[in-house]
Amino acid sequence: MNFRLSDEQREMSETVRRFARARGDSGARRVAFESETGHDAAFWRELMALGVGGVVLPERHGGLGLKLIDLALVAEALGYAAAPGPFLGHVLAGLAIDLCGDAAQKQRWLPALAAGEAIAAIAIAEAGDRCRPEASQIGVRNGALTGEKRDALFPELADVIVVATADGFALVEKGAAGMTFTPRDGADRTRRLSHIAFARTPAELMPTRAEAAIGDAALVLLAADAFGGASRCLDMAVEYAKTREQFGRPIGAFQGVKHQLANMAVDVEPARGLFWYAAYVFDAAPEERARMAAAAKAHIADVYMQAARLMIEIHGGVGYTWDHDAQIYFKRALFDFAYLGTPSRHRDRQAALAGWSARAHA
Amino acid sequence: MNLDLGPEYAAFRAHVADFLARHWPPAPGADPAQAAAAFRREAVEAGFLYRSVPRIYGGGEQAPDPARARIIREEFARAGAPRELEGPGVSMLVPTLLARGADWQKERFIPKTLSGEIIWCQGYSEPGAGSDLASLRTKAVLEGDEWVITGQKVWTTLAHLAHYMFILVRTEPDAPKHEGLSYLLLDMKQPGVTVRPLKQMTGGREFNEVFLDGARTPAHWIVGKRGEGWAVSRTTLKHERDAIGSSARTEDMFAKLVQLARSVEIDGAPAIERADIRQALARIEGYVLAQRYSSFRAQSMSNAGEEPGLIGALNKLNGAEIGHRIAALAQELIGDDGLSMPPLGRKGGARGHEKWVNQIMGSLGVAIAGGSSNIQRNVIAERALGLPRGHGDGA
Numbered sequence: 001m002n003f004r005l006s007d008e009q010r011e012m013s014e015t016v017r018r019f020a021r022a023r024g025d026s027g028a029r030r031v032a033f034e035s036e037t038g039h040d041a042a043f044w045r046e047l048m049a050l051g052v053g054g055v056v057l058p059e060r061h062g063g064l065g066l067k068l069i070d071l072a073l074v075a076e077a078l079g080y081a082a083a084p085g086p087f088l089g090h091v092l093a094g095l096a097i098d099l100c101g102d103a104a105q106k107q108r109w110l111p112a113l114a115a116g117e118a119i120a121a122i123a124i125a126e127a128g129d130r131c132r133p134e135a136s137q138i139g140v141r142n143g144a145l146t147g148e149k150r151d152a153l154f155p156e157l158a159d160v161i162v163v164a165t166a167d168g169f170a171l172v173e174k175g176a177a178g179m180t181f182t183p184r185d186g187a188d189r190t191r192r193l194s195h196i197a198f199a200r201t202p203a204e205l206m207p208t209r210a211e212a213a214i215g216d217a218a219l220v221l222l223a224a225d226a227f228g229g230a231s232r233c234l235d236m237a238v239e240y241a242k243t244r245e246q247f248g249r250p251i252g253a254f255q256g257v258k259h260q261l262a263n264m265a266v267d268v269e270p271a272r273g274l275f276w277y278a279a280y281v282f283d284a285a286p287e288e289r290a291r292m293a294a295a296a297k298a299h300i301a302d303v304y305m306q307a308a309r310l311m312i313e314i315h316g317g318v319g320y321t322w323d324h325d326a327q328i329y330f331k332r333a334l335f336d337f338a339y340l341g342t343p344s345r346h347r348d349r350q351a352a353l354a355g356w357s358a359r360a361h362a
Numbered sequence: 363m364n365l366d367l368g369p370e371y372a373a374f375r376a377h378v379a380d381f382l383a384r385h386w387p388p389a390p391g392a393d394p395a396q397a398a399a400a401f402r403r404e405a406v407e408a409g410f411l412y413r414s415v416p417r418i419y420g421g422g423e424q425a426p427d428p429a430r431a432r433i434i435r436e437e438f439a440r441a442g443a444p445r446e447l448e449g450p451g452v453s454m455l456v457p458t459l460l461a462r463g464a465d466w467q468k469e470r471f472i473p474k475t476l477s478g479e480i481i482w483c484q485g486y487s488e489p490g491a492g493s494d495l496a497s498l499r500t501k502a503v504l505e506g507d508e509w510v511i512t513g514q515k516v517w518t519t520l521a522h523l524a525h526y527m528f529i530l531v532r533t534e535p536d537a538p539k540h541e542g543l544s545y546l547l548l549d550m551k552q553p554g555v556t557v558r559p560l561k562q563m564t565g566g567r568e569f570n571e572v573f574l575d576g577a578r579t580p581a582h583w584i585v586g587k588r589g590e591g592w593a594v595s596r597t598t599l600k601h602e603r604d605a606i607g608s609s610a611r612t613e614d615m616f617a618k619l620v621q622l623a624r625s626v627e628i629d630g631a632p633a634i635e636r637a638d639i640r641q642a643l644a645r646i647e648g649y650v651l652a653q654r655y656s657s658f659r660a661q662s663m664s665n666a667g668e669e670p671g672l673i674g675a676l677n678k679l680n681g682a683e684i685g686h687r688i689a690a691l692a693q694e695l696i697g698d699d700g701l702s703m704p705p706l707g708r709k710g711g712a713r714g715h716e717k718w719v720n721q722i723m724g725s726l727g728v729a730i731a732g733g734s735s736n737i738q739r740n741v742i743a744e745r746a747l748g749l750p751r752g753h754g755d756g757a
Contacts, residue, residue, distance in 0.1 A: 001427045002364045003658040004666060009363070069363060238747050253750040258743035265742055266680050269672045273655030274648070280363060292651075299648030347644035348637070354647075356640060358624050358632030 003276070005073070013073035016050055020081035029190060032084030033328055038192035039157055044085050048116020053090060057098055061110035068217060072224035072279035079228025079336075082328050084190035086119055088221055089153035093120030093162040096214045100169050100206035109160055109171075121158035123149035123196055124218065124340060131341040133164035133211035138198070140167050145203035146178075151193040151339070156181050161196070163203065164211055170203040177201060188335035190328065213282075216293035218340055220282060223275040223296035226304035226336040230268045233304070233311035233329055237261060240315055257314065264310050271300045291353035298343035298350060301336045308333040365429060365658070374430055378437040381408055386443040398444040399477065410434050411446050412476050415456060420473030428609070428661050435610060449520060450602075451475040451482030455528050458545075458598040462586050467547070471526075483521040483550070485529030485572065486595065488514055493737045495530070496540045496592060500574060502531040504581060509533075509546055511554070511577045517731075521557045521570035524550050528598070534589050543591030547583040554578060564723050565706055602732040603678035609650070609657040612684045615721070616650045619643070619688050622695050622715065633695055642694070646687050653680055675746040679738040685725035692718045 005013070028043045055071040057063025064070070071091060078087055094113040097105060097120075112118035124133045126149060138147030145163060155161050161172045172179065178199035186193050238261055241252030251257050278296035281288040308330040312319035319326040337343065385404050388397035405411045406422050413431065415421020424430075438445050446452060456475055459468050474480040491498035500513025511531055521527070527548045534542035550557070554577030560569040586594040623634040623643060633639045657677075660670035693700050695715070702716035729735045743749045 001429045001658065002662050002665075003655070004363065004662040004668065006363065238749070241749060250750055252743070253752060255740070258749055259736065259739040261747055261749065262679070262739035262742035265672060265747060266676050266683060269676055270649075270652040270656040270680055272652075272673075273657070273659050274652040276363075276659065277651070277655040280365065284365065295644070295648055295651055298644065299652060302645075302648075344641055347641050347648075350644045350647070351640035354644075356620065356623070356634050356643065358634055 003273075003280075009070060009073060012051075012070065013077050016047075016052060016074050017077035017080060019046065019050060020078050020083040024081035024083050029082050029084055029325065029328060033189040037157075038189055039085055039154060043083070044119075045116065047083070047085070047087070051114075052087070053094065053116045054110075054114025055091070057094055057110050057114045061098070061106060062114035063094075063098075063110065067279075068220060068282040069276060069279040072220055072275060075221045075224035076228035076275070079225035079332070080232045082190055082229065082232070082325070082332050086121065086154035086157055088191070088218070088225070089121040089155075089158070090119055092214060092218055092221070093122040093158075093160065095217055096122060096162045096169050096210070097160075097171070097206065099210040099213060100208040101171075102207050105171065105204070105206055112159070118159040119154070119157050120160050120162065121152050121155040122162045122164075122214075122218075123152040123155065124164050124215070125150045129341075129345075131345070133169070133215045136164040136166050136211070138163075138165050140165055140170050140203050140205050143202060143204070144178075144200040145170055145172065145198040146200055148195060148197050150195045151184065152196055154192055155194050155196055156183075163196075163198075164214075165203075165205070167205055168209045169206045169211065169214070171206065172198070172201055172203045176203070186335075188328075188331040190332065191335055212290065213286075215340070216289050217282060219293040219297035219346065220275065220278045222336050222339060223278060223293075223300040226297075226300040226333070227268075227271050227275050229329055229332050229336065230271065230300070230304040230307040233307040233333075234261070234264050234268050236326065236329070237264065237311040237314045244316075251314075260310055260314065264307055267303050268307055271303050275300055291350055294346040294350040294353065297341070298346040301333075302343050304333040305337050371429060371433065375433045375437065378410065378434055379441075381405075381410070382437060382441040382443055386441050401444055402447075402477070405438075405443075406476070410438075412452075415460065415472065415476065419460070419468050420476045426661055426665055428658055432610065432613070435614070439614075447476070447478050449481065450484040450528075451480065454484060454598045454602050455482050458528070458585065458594065461597050462545075462594050464582075464585075467583075467585065471547070480526060481520060481524045483518050483524035483527045483570075483572075484598075485515040485518060485527045485531075485548070487517045489516050493734060495595075496543070498530060498532065498543070500529070500531050501535065502533050502544065502546060504533075507581045508578045509581060509583070511546070511548065511574045511579065513574050515572040515574070516570075517560075518557075518570045518572045519568050521550070521572050522559055522567075526550055527555075527572070528585070530591050530595050533591075537589060540592045541589050543595070544588050545585045545591040545594040546579055547585065548577060548579045552577060564720055565703065599732060603738075608677070608681065609654040612650050612653055612681055612688075615685070615688050616646065619646070619692060619695075622692060622718065626695050626697070626715065628695075628697070639691075639695070642691050646684070646691060649680075649684050649687065653684065672746050675742050678732065679735055679742065682725070682729040682735050682738075685728045689722040689725040693722055 023043055028040050032038050032040045051064055052074050054063030055066050055074060059065040097109050113120050125131050126136060159174045163170045163172055178201040180197045181194040184193040241257050242250050244251050275296050278292040281292050312326050312330060315326050318324050385401055409422040409424045412421040413424040417423040456472055459472060488498045502509040502511045527550055529546050529548050530543055531546055532542050533544040554575050556573040558571045559567045561567055562569050623639055626633045656673050660673050663670040696718050699714040699716045704716040704719045744751050
């Protein structure tokens with residue numbers, strides 16, 4: 001048994017973490033958060049230059065040919081930095097094209113997505129709490145897509161949007177006719193969401209069906225992001241408790257604060273193993289994929305939310321201000337909690353996938 | 363990263379099952395105790411039990427591998443076969459001797475402890491030294507080639523049955539409190555040792571007070587050097603905490619909880635089909651899975667000589683917290699069986715699910731033994747998170 005990172009895995013995630021943290025802490029996160037679009041083109045270019053756009057894409061299409069665990073480690077590093085931008089939609093769309101597209105579709109898009117020369121988005125959710133791609137109802141008729149998707153990440157920026165439909169994933173190109181975006185006034189301003197209405201929009205179906213797998217990959221990456229964010233909340237709270245003085249000593253000297261921080265650590269740190277495992281089985285044991293993805297998203301989204309609450313509480317008044325980045329982490333936690341289904345929805349799936357019934361004695 | 367969840371592990375499971383089919387249950391009419399002992403010898407020989415202990419000391423000597431260990435646990439449980447013995451000797455003293463003991467101590471004590479011929483108790487807590495263990499006052503004085511020990515120990519599990527005690531005593535009264543302790547081994551069957559049982563809230567009597575009045579032990583029955591007792595006891599405490607916080611323990615308990623939810627009905631419907639119960643189970647399972655795969659990670663890293671970091675300090679508190687959550691849901695599930703005082707012991711004449719009341723009480727024991735949860739929080743905060751030391755208990 002070997003459940004540890006290789007030197008290469010560690011090096012890549014450390015590189016992304018160092019870059020995202022340095023740039024995020026020195027202003028990129030805040031600037032994007034306050035900006036009109038939430039996108040920092042220079043930050044995105046440099047991130048893509050690290051190879052992050054093609055982690056799981058095949059080498060023949062310009063990717064690194066790695067596994068979902070490697071991509072999840074990148075997502076963790078970006079979550080740690082609360083890095084802004086279209087990463088999540090971009091990599092999920094790329095994975096969908098790789099799993100579902102024909103040779104021409106892959107050739108057209110994957111090299112550009114891997115290199116970061118093009119940006120991709122993915123549209124999964126629909127009204128009525130349909131947060132799984134396989135539950136999509138809108139369809140493609142005679143090469144045209146009509147209907148509405150909700151809460152796609154940065155679709156306005158995208159050169160190509162991968163749209164989950166009842167007939168599989170479809171590709172819609174930038175500027176396609178009949179497509180309108182309605183931005184959500186989102187809480188997490190590092191990851192902007194828009195609803196998309198399609199009215200007989202030209203769309204190209206991809207031949208292979210893998211909606212469930214893409215839905216699971218999305219949950220794993222959200223769990224990884226949430227773990228990164230939660231561990232940053234712990235680090236920030238510990239750091240603040242060591243430096244902030246009241247009653248003539250650092251507040252971290254008080255047992256009440258110590259115990260809160262210890263409780264945070266006990267919730268946060270073990271969750272690392274869960275998102276690793278969910279990412280690992282995505283490739284290594286597909287029969288466990290759906291259940292572990294659901295469990296990881298449900299558990300770690302809750303952990304992040306709680307860590308963000310406690311982190312702000314420990315910061316006191318300054319943590320409640322707009323100007324402190326504590327609020328950005330809190331809002332990232334809101335996003336990871338609600339996006340593509342709340343924890344309780346995924347716990348329902350986790351229970352169903354476990355075969356928990358009175359009859360089955362598995 | 364490779365968990366080998368595939369063919370190699372399936373083959374290992376088949377290998378374990380095949381072993382069990384050949385060795386358990388014993389022939390009808392065999393003496394149960396002798397049959398269990400004989401089975402354990404075979405299972406150690408096959409490398410299934412005491413996997414971390416070298417063969418020269420009666421262990422199975424295998425590379426650490428939680429996935430294989432889990433397969434063994436599952437298959438042994440399925441077959442109803444005897445597993446490793448429990449208790450302070452196996453879980454705490456053996457690892458401590460392996461790490462810090464003299465060769466003669468390992469040879470003399472480890473094999474017979476693993477086989478169950480020697481039973482140990484742990485002499486740590488005293489009436490005035492619980493969480494503040496290093497303030498203990500039981501003293502040992504060297505007279506000729508013997509230590510003479512005077513004092514009192516308390517909450518001493520199994521003292522009434524134990525042949526020996528591993529005991530923390532003050533041997534250097536003038537040294538600072540942590541540097542004045544030594545770790546001795548002591549024969550319990552002697553005139554200077556008096557054991558008085560204490561009844562626990564479960565009704566059980568595994569707990570004892572132990573009075574030491576001129577008890578004697580040879581000078582070389584010391585583990586480590588004089589004054590090193592605190593460091594040696596940390597080795598043991600770490601093993602106690604790891605045992606209490608192990609993911610195997612919580613996984614087993616969670617599996618039983620799921621079985622309980624399958625078997626009980628609430629308002630005429632199976633509990634496990636109710637949305638609220640499923641949510642509660644899934645929530646707990648999140649913690650169980652997180653603990654399990656973090657322990658895989660930590661084990662893999664220590665196998666590779668790497669330091670797994672924060673997680674090592676969290677195990678015990680994490681296990682205790684999961685135990686609380688399992689207890690709370692079990693209480694909901696057993697309904698009015700929770701009004702009953704369960705019969706003692708594992709078998710007993712339980713009619714319904716009242717034996718869960720033992721687990722519900724036992725989960726509290728887990729939160730207290732081996733360093734209470736609040737002490738764990740202090741340790742995590744100060745040693746793992748680097749917060750200022752001290753009690754900080756007022757302005």
